[in-house]
Amino acid sequence: MNPSTIAAPGYGRLYDMITAPIHSRLLLSGLELGVFDHLKTPRTAVEMAELLRTHPGNTGMFLDALTCIGLLSKTNGVYRNEPEASVYLRTDGPAFLGGLLRLINAMCLDPLQNLTELVQKGPNPNPADAHFSSEDLWAESARTSAAWVTGGVGAIMTGHLTALPEFPTFRTMLDLGGGHGMFAQAFVTAHPKMTAVIFDQPAVTAVADEFIGAAGLGERVVTRGGDYLQDDIGGGYDLIWACATLNFARHDLDRLLSKIHTALNPGGVFMAFQDGLTHERTRPDQLLGHLGSALAAGQAFYFDQGEIADCMLRRGFKSVRSRTVSTPMGDMDLDIARKG
Numbered sequence: 317m318n319p320s321t322i323a324a325p326g327y328g329r330l331y332d333m334i335t336a337p338i339h340s341r342l343l344l345s346g347l348e349l350g351v352f353d354h355l356k357t358p359r360t361a362v363e364m365a366e367l368l369r370t371h372p373g374n375t376g377m378f379l380d381a382l383t384c385i386g387l388l389s390k391t392n393g394v395y396r397n398e399p400e401a402s403v404y405l406r407t408d409g410p411a412f413l414g415g416l417l418r419l420i421n422a423m424c425l426d427p428l429q430n431l432t433e434l435v436q437k438g439p440n441p442n443p444a445d446a447h448f449s450s451e452d453l454w455a456e457s458a459r460t461s462a463a464w465v466t467g468g469v470g471a472i473m474t475g476h477l478t479a480l481p482e483f484p485t486f487r488t489m490l491d492l493g494g495g496h497g498m499f500a501q502a503f504v505t506a507h508p509k510m511t512a513v514i515f516d517q518p519a520v521t522a523v524a525d526e527f528i529g530a531a532g533l534g535e536r537v538v539t540r541g542g543d544y545l546q547d548d549i550g551g552g553y554d555l556i557w558a559c560a561t562l563n564f565a566r567h568d569l570d571r572l573l574s575k576i577h578t579a580l581n582p583g584g585v586f587m588a589f590q591d592g593l594t595h596e597r598t599r600p601d602q603l604l605g606h607l608g609s610a611l612a613a614g615q616a617f618y619f620d621q622g623e624i625a626d627c628m629l630r631r632g633f634k635s636v637r638s639r640t641v642s643t644p645m646g647d648m649d650l651d652i653a654r655k656g
């Protein structure tokens with residue numbers, strides 16, 4: 317075989333795949349060491365090593381590597397945060413994402429340490445390790461994942477909501493499985509009168525209460541703790557919003573969607589923002605984030621595209637309009653159902 321004939325398809329993509337974890341490791345260590353906080357002011361490697369109490373030579377190589385992946389810039393030996401690092405990686409930045417990135421690493425990547433074994437031997441026999449359903453875990457997640465809404469998705473979805481012809485007529489809304497409640501807070505802020513109820517497990521609504529207090533929205537946003545599958549979710553809503561939570565009701569979706577239909581006023585709107593898999597469940601790459609928990613549990617909780625829309629129609633909604641929305645974390649489907 318003549319090596320010069322092996323031209324296509326090239327192996328650059330394979331090289332990128334195998335070296336991708338270097339990027340995430342650099343980012344995580346940058347966060348752990350507080351590099352981005354300390355580079356609020358441009359500094360040299362020697363200054364950084366003094367501040368961080370780290371090894372001067374290795375600190376220089378580490379900062380060069382962070383520069384190589386585009387999180388920092390370096391001019392005449394002085395390092396600066398690039399805009400992404402300034403906005404999202406400084407704890408005092410306008411939309412700190414560090415906690416969320418760490419959580420994603422722990423929830424999505426850690427379970428894949430045993431990927432080969434999970435494929436060989438099947439699901440984790442200990443269900444406690446296989447499920448991410450504990451109330452305390454979601455309370456912690458609510459605290460850190462607020463940033464995915466404030467970091468941009470809140471504004472995108474507020475745009476979709478305010479474009480609805482019914483929007484000016486809305487008076488009260490429910491954010492079902494609302495976690496931190498940041499969507500409800502963004503939606504209420506975009507409306508002159510609408511009030512909101514955030515429904516989630518009690519430990520989680522305690523976190524939402526803190527965010528509501530900090531935003532000074534206590535007069536317009538309240539929380540209600542419970543299990544939306546078992547408990548009363550209230551009624552008389554003009555809008556019900558459910559983002560990234562219906563997976564937990566996948567086994568009982570018809571019953572929950574009937575409950576939602578009943579809780580809406582005539583003319584009310586239900587918006588579900590969820591994963592929606594296509595191409596025989598191989599796209600979009602949003603599914604990769606759920607892979608570890610799905611393999612550990614031995615079942616996938618994600619939805620096929622159109623599955624929620626079909627259920628909405630089955631449970632009595634008059635019409636459904638669906639669209640795919642791009643977010644910084646991948647494509648998701650927005651299903652807008654009208655009660656009529």
Ligand SMILES: C[S@@+](CC[C@H](N)C(=O)[O-])C[C@H]1O[C@@H](n2cnc3c(N)ncnc32)[C@H](O)[C@@H]1O
Binds near residue numbers: 495496515517543
């Ligand atoms: C992935 S988080 C989504 C939070 C928020 N909607 C968002 O988009 O960021 C899922 C939320 O659903 C809540 N949840 C799951 N099952 C629930 C149930 N049966 N009753 C109440 N809340 C539930 C969890 O506590 C968690 O806060």
